[in-house]
Amino acid sequence: MKRLLVCTGLLIAATTLLAQTPAPKPPPKSPAATEVATIAGKALTITYSSPRVNGRAGKIFAKDGLIGHDPTYPVWRAGANAATKLHTDADLNIEGLKVPKGDYSLFVDVSDPEAWVLIVNKQTGQWGTVYDKAQDLGRVKMNMTKPPMPIEELKYIFMSFGENKGKLSLEWENHIATVHVSARD
Numbered sequence: 001m002k003r004l005l006v007c008t009g010l011l012i013a014a015t016t017l018l019a020q021t022p023a024p025k026p027p028p029k030s031p032a033a034t035e036v037a038t039i040a041g042k043a044l045t046i047t048y049s050s051p052r053v054n055g056r057a058g059k060i061f062a063k064d065g066l067i068g069h070d071p072t073y074p075v076w077r078a079g080a081n082a083a084t085k086l087h088t089d090a091d092l093n094i095e096g097l098k099v100p101k102g103d104y105s106l107f108v109d110v111s112d113p114e115a116w117v118l119i120v121n122k123q124t125g126q127w128g129t130v131y132d133k134a135q136d137l138g139r140v141k142m143n144m145t146k147p148p149m150p151i152e153e154l155k156y157i158f159m160s161f162g163e164n165k166g167k168l169s170l171e172w173e174n175h176i177a178t179v180h181v182s183a184r185d
Helices: 002-019
Strands: 032-039 042-049 080-088 092-094 097-099 102-109 117-121 136-141 143-145 151-160 165-173 175-183
Touching: 032 151, 032 165, 032 175, 042 151, 097 136, 151 175
Parallel strands: none
Antiparallel strands: 032 042, 042 080, 080 102, 092 097, 092 175, 102 117, 117 136, 143 175, 151 165, 165 175
16 A cells, blocks of 8 residues: 555656646847848848847947957957858849858957948858858948937847849948848849
């Protein structure tokens, strides 16, 4: 009888432990995001992680700011976590830089927080703090503006201007940085 009670008790305890639902995971600090556009009938996709300002406005892009601690500073991964990815099914012209269709990583040189430079890098699949300047396809100056109010979540936005032209914006904190993009013939 004693064995039966012990076995029954163990069975009830095991069933109770297995029936418990695990606690839900908190949302990621920098959730994955994707911006997709069509230019000249071809897909253009940017895949990135979107960090939040979280009360750090004015403390992100300065030399002693948040990204100033990255080993690649003043080159920034243009997002969080893994390097920001660009996939294009069209040959592109980005502010004069010829970008053949394919896959790339995007970085931004923030040496001057008010005059960013977009870097299109041929290396792909790396973590965001792994940057090899020798793999740069090229660099272009970005047009800088200030938003009317701080932008909490980093985001990329593609705006189409017609069949084969558009503008790509990177918006975060107190910065909006843009480049003109067009499909090449």
